[in-house]
Amino acid sequence: MLAMNYFPNYYSIEDIFVTQEKVECKVNTRLQRMGFLDAGAETEHLEPGRNINLPLWYIKELKVNNAYFTIAVPDIYKNVHKAVCEAETTHIELGRLHPYFYEFGRYLTPYDRNHVIGRIIFETLRQRVRHLLDISKNDVGSSKPEHRLDSIESRLHEAGVRTNTLYLNWLQMSGNNIRISQLVEEHQKKRKRAERSDDEGGGDDDGSPNGKKRSTM
Amino acid sequence: MFIQDLKNDFYRQLISKRILIIVNYDVDAICASKILQSLFKYDHMLYTVVPIMGVTGLRRAYNEHQGDVKYVLLVNCGGCVDIVELLQPTEDVTFYICDSHRPLDVCNVYSDRQVCILGDPALEENIPAFESIFYDSDGEDEDDDDNEEEDEAGADSGAGESDGEGDGESGEREQPARRKLSRLERHEQRVLRQRARRQWELERDRIMFDYTQFSYYGRSSALQIFELAWKLSKDNMDLLWWAIVGISEQLLLGKIESGAYTLELEHIQSHVSRLTNKTNDQNTMSASKINFENDLHLVLYRHWTVTESMRYSRYSACQLKLWTLRGEKRLHELLVEMGLPLVHARQTYSAMDLVLRKEFYTMVEQLAEKYSIPDIVYGTFTLSFGYRSRYAAADYVYALLAILQSIKKHKTPEDCFMEASDALTRQHKQLLNAGIDNAKLLHAAIFRQVQSCLEAHQVHSTGSFFYYVLQEEHAFFSYPYALALLAKFVLHGHVATTRARQAPDLPLIATCPLDAAQGMCLLVGIAPVREDSPKNFFGKAFDQAAQKSKTSLLQDFFEPSIVQLRQSDLTRFLDALTVLLT
Amino acid sequence: MSRSNKMFGDKAFDLLKDLKRSAQTIPAFDDDGVRQVLEEIKAIFEENVAQASSYNSSGDRSLWPLLNYRHAALQRNKRCLLAYLYERMQRIKALRWEFGPIIPGDIKQALCEPEVQFFNNYSKSLAAYMRSVGDGQGIDLTGNLRPPKSLYIEVRCVEDYGKFELDDGEVVHLKKNSQHYLPRAQVETLVRQGILQHIA
Numbered sequence A: 001m002l003a004m005n006y007f008p009n010y011y012s013i014e015d016i017f018v019t020q021e022k023v024e025c026k027v028n029t030r031l032q033r034m035g036f037l038d039a040g041a042e043t044e045h046l047e048p049g050r051n052i053n054l055p056l057w058y059i060k061e062l063k064v065n066n067a068y069f070t071i072a073v074p075d076i077y078k079n080v081h082k083a084v085c086e087a088e089t090t091h092i093e094l095g096r097l098h099p100y101f102y103e104f105g106r107y108l109t110p111y112d113r114n115h116v117i118g119r120i121i122f123e124t125l126r127q128r129v130r131h132l133l134d135i136s137k138n139d140v141g142s143s144k145p146e147h148r149l150d151s152i153e154s155r156l157h158e159a160g161v162r163t164n165t166l167y168l169n170w171l172q173m174s175g176n177n178i179r180i181s182q183l184v185e186e187h188q189k190k191r192k193r194a195e196r197s198d199d200e201g202g203g204d205d206d207g208s209p210n211g212k213k214r215s216t217m
Numbered sequence B: 001m002f003i004q005d006l007k008n009d010f011y012r013q014l015i016s017k018r019i020l021i022i023v024n025y026d027v028d029a030i031c032a033s034k035i036l037q038s039l040f041k042y043d044h045m046l047y048t049v050v051p052i053m054g055v056t057g058l059r060r061a062y063n064e065h066q067g068d069v070k071y072v073l074l075v076n077c078g079g080c081v082d083i084v085e086l087l088q089p090t091e092d093v094t095f096y097i098c099d100s101h102r103p104l105d106v107c108n109v110y111s112d113r114q115v116c117i118l119g120d121p122a123l124e125e126n127i128p129a130f131e132s133i134f135y136d137s138d139g140e141d142e143d144d145d146d147n148e149e150e151d152e153a154g155a156d157s158g159a160g161e162s163d164g165e166g167d168g169e170s171g172e173r174e175q176p177a178r179r180k181l182s183r184l185e186r187h188e189q190r191v192l193r194q195r196a197r198r199q200w201e202l203e204r205d206r207i208m209f210d211y212t213q214f215s216y217y218g219r220s221s222a223l224q225i226f227e228l229a230w231k232l233s234k235d236n237m238d239l240l241w242w243a244i245v246g247i248s249e250q251l252l253l254g255k256i257e258s259g260a261y262t263l264e265l266e267h268i269q270s271h272v273s274r275l276t277n278k279t280n281d282q283n284t285m286s287a288s289k290i291n292f293e294n295d296l297h298l299v300l301y302r303h304w305t306v307t308e309s310m311r312y313s314r315y316s317a318c319q320l321k322l323w324t325l326r327g328e329k330r331l332h333e334l335l336v337e338m339g340l341p342l343v344h345a346r347q348t349y350s351a352m353d354l355v356l357r358k359e360f361y362t363m364v365e366q367l368a369e370k371y372s373i374p375d376i377v378y379g380t381f382t383l384s385f386g387y388r389s390r391y392a393a394a395d396y397v398y399a400l401l402a403i404l405q406s407i408k409k410h411k412t413p414e415d416c417f418m419e420a421s422d423a424l425t426r427q428h429k430q431l432l433n434a435g436i437d438n439a440k441l442l443h444a445a446i447f448r449q450v451q452s453c454l455e456a457h458q459v460h461s462t463g464s465f466f467y468y469v470l471q472e473e474h475a476f477f478s479y480p481y482a483l484a485l486l487a488k489f490v491l492h493g494h495v496a497t498t499r500a501r502q503a504p505d506l507p508l509i510a511t512c513p514l515d516a517a518q519g520m521c522l523l524v525g526i527a528p529v530r531e532d533s534p535k536n537f538f539g540k541a542f543d544q545a546a547q548k549s550k551t552s553l554l555q556d557f558f559e560p561s562i563v564q565l566r567q568s569d570l571t572r573f574l575d576a577l578t579v580l581l582t
Numbered sequence C: 001m002s003r004s005n006k007m008f009g010d011k012a013f014d015l016l017k018d019l020k021r022s023a024q025t026i027p028a029f030d031d032d033g034v035r036q037v038l039e040e041i042k043a044i045f046e047e048n049v050a051q052a053s054s055y056n057s058s059g060d061r062s063l064w065p066l067l068n069y070r071h072a073a074l075q076r077n078k079r080c081l082l083a084y085l086y087e088r089m090q091r092i093k094a095l096r097w098e099f100g101p102i103i104p105g106d107i108k109q110a111l112c113e114p115e116v117q118f119f120n121n122y123s124k125s126l127a128a129y130m131r132s133v134g135d136g137q138g139i140d141l142t143g144n145l146r147p148p149k150s151l152y153i154e155v156r157c158v159e160d161y162g163k164f165e166l167d168d169g170e171v172v173h174l175k176k177n178s179q180h181y182l183p184r185a186q187v188e189t190l191v192r193q194g195i196l197q198h199i200a
Helices: A013-019 A074-085 A101-111 A117-137 A151-173 A182-201 B006-013 B025-042 B055-065 B083-087 B138-156 B161-175 B181-213 B221-231 B237-252 B256-279 B305-312 B314-320 B325-338 B354-368 B393-404 B413-423 B426-455 B480-497 B537-549 B567-581 C010-021 C031-057 C061-101 C113-132 C184-192
Strands: A022-027 A051-055 A070-071 B020-022 B045-050 B071-075 B094-098 B115-118 B289-296 B376-386 B389-392 B466-469 B508-515 B520-526 B562-566 C153-159 C162-166 C171-174 C179-183 C196-200
Touching: A013 A101, A013 C010, A013 C061, A070 A101, A074 A101, A074 A117, A101 A151, A117 A151, A151 B314, A182 C061, B006 B115, B006 B221, B020 B025, B020 B055, B025 B045, B025 B071, B025 B221, B025 B237, B025 B393, B025 B413, B025 C179, B045 B413, B055 B083, B055 B138, B094 B221, B115 B325, B181 B466, B181 B537, B221 B237, B221 B256, B237 B256, B237 B289, B237 B376, B237 B393, B237 C153, B256 B289, B256 B376, B256 C153, B289 B354, B305 B325, B305 B426, B314 B325, B314 B480, B314 C113, B354 B376, B376 B393, B389 C162, B393 B413, B393 B426, B393 B480, B413 B426, B413 C162, B426 B480, B466 B480, B480 B520, B480 B562, B508 B567, B520 B537, B537 B567, B562 B567, C010 C031, C061 C113, C153 C184, C171 C179, C179 C184
Parallel strands: B020 B045, B020 B071, B071 B094, B094 B115, B466 B508
Antiparallel strands: A022 A051, A022 A070, B045 C179, B289 B376, B376 B389, B508 B520, B520 B562, C153 C179, C153 C196, C162 C171
C-alpha cells in the first residue's frame, strides 16, 4: 500500500513488461538453427545482414559488444533528442511514443555507440518533472494525462495526487472519518454493478417499489 | 398527557437511555430532528433516527425496533392517531410526541403515562374536557346490572310467584342500601338513565365532530425543540437557524397564518439578538450571522434572475397575471418604474449592479401598493456566512423541499431524507446549492403547467369546488409537496382570471396519477383563496365522501388533506364529494 | 521444429498481463496457463540437455547461440512464473488485512487450493501475533489506525444488517438508511466493512 519505491527487482511486474519489449537488431554472423527467430525467413539458419526483432530479455543476457547482433537504437530516442535540444519536452506525449520510455532507454544505454540515450532520458525527465508537479497539484482526476505520461511519470503523478488529497483533507479537518477499506469498497462496487446490470436485464422489476415512494416508507 | 417543562420531565428522563426517533417526511420535522440530534450528542445518548412517510411507515418502523427501545420520540407524526391502539406497545414503552399537526387525538391527550405530548395545553384550542368524552361508566353499569338482576329475578319469579317474591325480597335484602323501588319505578329509572346516556353520547359525538372537523397546525416542532435547547443552555446559531427554517416552512406552505408567524418572529428575534451578542468573533467577516430583515415573497430571488423570480412566485404572478402578455407588460412597467434596466433584470441577481441590488428591496416596497402586490413584503431572517453565502430562510425551505421531492429510480425516499438532513449543515453547501437548482426547475415547471392549464381552461367547477385533473404521471407532480404547490398556484391563478363571483370561496381538488402500474393517484385539497385561516376540513370531508361512495381511500400521510386512491374510483369519489359539499 | 517454436515466454507473459489488467482484485488462478508454461520449460530444458550433451561430445560450437537462447528463454519463463505467484501472494495477504479472516465467496473461487491454505496459515500467524502484542491483551491491527477524536460516532446504515448487540446489552436494529449514534469502538469494524458509513 504505502510502498512507493520503484525498484526493478526480480519480482517486479513492471520490469518484466519492460523487458518484453522488442528491439531491432541486425544479424552479424551466421547463426545455426536460429531461423525461427526471424518471422519472414525461409531458411533454417539466420543469415547475416537480416534485420530481426528480438525481445529485450534475450538481448540483455548477451554481452554488449557481442559478435552476433548489432542493436539499433530506436528512432524515438533520436526524435526526443531533437525535442530536448529545442526544449519543448513538456508537450511530447511520451505515453504514446512508448509506454516505458525511461526504463527502456536505461536498458539500451550500453548499446548506444553515440552515448546519447543516457543523456536524453535524463534531460527529458528533468524538464518534465516540473510540469508533472503542476498537474498533480491541480488534480480533478482528469484521465487525459495517461497518454502523455509514461509509466514512471504516471505513477509519480498518482502519488502526487494522493498526497495532495491527504494534505487538503488535513487542512479542512475533514479526513478523520473512519474509512471503508479500499478493497471492500471496490468489491461492493463490483457487486452493485453486477446487480444493476441484472436489474436492467430483467426489466419488469423496475417500475415497482424503488421507483415510487408509497411502498418503501 | 402534556409536558410543559421540557427540561425536567422530558430531557432529564432520557439521559443515558437509548432512544428511537421517528421522523416525518417534512422540512419542519427534519429541522427538529437535527436539533434533537445535536442535543443528544452533547450528552452521549445513543439514538436511532428512522424516517417515515405515513401511518404504515410508522407501524413498520415501530415493529422493527420493537423489543430494543423503551423510549420512542415521534417528531411531527403520531399526534393525531391513537398511538397506543395503533402500535400496541408493551407496558414499559414510553412515547414522546412533538407534533405540529392538530387536532391531537384525545386518547393521546388523556393518556396517563405512556404517551406524553410536548407542549403547553393552554395553547391548545378546544380540547374537550375529559368528562364530556370519556364515560365514567363503572357506577352506572353496576346499578344497571343490579337492577337488571333484580328484574331478572323478578321476571323469573313471574312463573312462580311465591319464589319470585321470595327472591325479589332476598335480592332486596342483599342490597339493603338500595331504596325499595317498585319494579315499575326501577324500570322507569333505567329508561331515564338510558336516555340520558344516549343524549350524553350524542353530545359527545357532536363535540368530537367539532373537535376533529378542522385540521390545522400548531406551533412548529423545530421551534419547540429549540426552546428546550435554550433552557438547557445548549443553543447556538446553527440550532437557531434550523428552528427558523422550520417555522418558515410552516409559513410558506400555508400551514399557519401570517399573524401567528409574526408573533413567533418576536420571540425569535430576541433569541437572535441574544445569540449574536454572545459570540465574540463578531468582527470576523466570515462568521455566521443571522439578520432579521423585511424581505420579499419572491421565490429564490437571490439565486435567480429578477424576472424569473417574479414570474414564478405565486403571489406576484397571480396578482400581475404574468402568464399573459398584458401581465408581462405590466411587469416591465414595474421594472421601469423601479429603475431596473431590463438587461439587469434578466441577469442573475448576484451579477446585477451593486447599486441596483441595494435599492431593489426598497423600490419594490414602494411600488407594491401601486401594483397591487402589498403582501409581498414580510419579515424573515437571512443567514450569511463566509464571504459569498447569503441565504434567506425561504431559500433553505425551497431547497429542502426540492431535495425531498427528488426521488428517482435509484434514489429512495430515505436517501432524499438523509440528503436533506445533510444539506442543513453548513459544510455541505453544495447539497444546498443543488437543492436550490432543483427548486428552480420545480418552480419553472409549476409555472409552465399553470400557464397551460389556465389557457386550456382545465380547471372545472362542480359548483361547490373546483377540480383539476392531471392526466399522466409527471416527474415533479407525482409527489405531495409539489402537487400542493401546483394546486395552490392553479387556484390562485384561476381565481385571478375568472369572473365568477363565488370563485374566491371555492376550494380546489387536484389529482395526479402516482403510479401508472398500480393505478393509484394522489389527491390534494386546497382551501379557498378568501379564507385566511389554514383550517381545512378536507380530512373529514374526504373520509365521509369515501364512505358514501364506498371507495377505498388511503389516508396514509399525516397531512389529512393529501390522500391516495384508485384512479378508477376517482369520478365516483368526486361525485360523492360534490354532494357532500353543497 | 524451426517455425513452430516462435518466441518462448509468450504464454508466461500472458499470465502476467492478465494479472496486471485486473489491478487490485485477484483473477481466477489460471491453472491451465501455469501448466502450459511448466511444460514449455520442460520441453526447452530437454532440448537443451540433448544438445548440450552433443556439444560436450563433439566440441562443436556452432550451436552455442541456440543453447544460449534456450537458456535465456528458460530463465525468462521461470521469472514470469515466479512473479505471477509472488504477486498473487501479495494480494492474498492484502485480503487478510482488508476483509478480515473470512474471504467472500466469489473471491475464494478465484484462488487455488494451496493459496487458500496459505491464506489460512497467514491468517493464523497474524492472529497469533496480534494476540501477543500488548502483554497478552492483544490489539486488532487490521482496524482503523488513526487515533480517534470522540467516544461516540454518528453513523448511517448503508446496507441491511439486522440486529447488532452492543457491549452493554442494547440491541440495535441496523436497517438501510437509518441513522444512529453509537459508541465508536464497537462499530468501527462495521464501518470498515462498509455496512455503516461514518458521518462527520
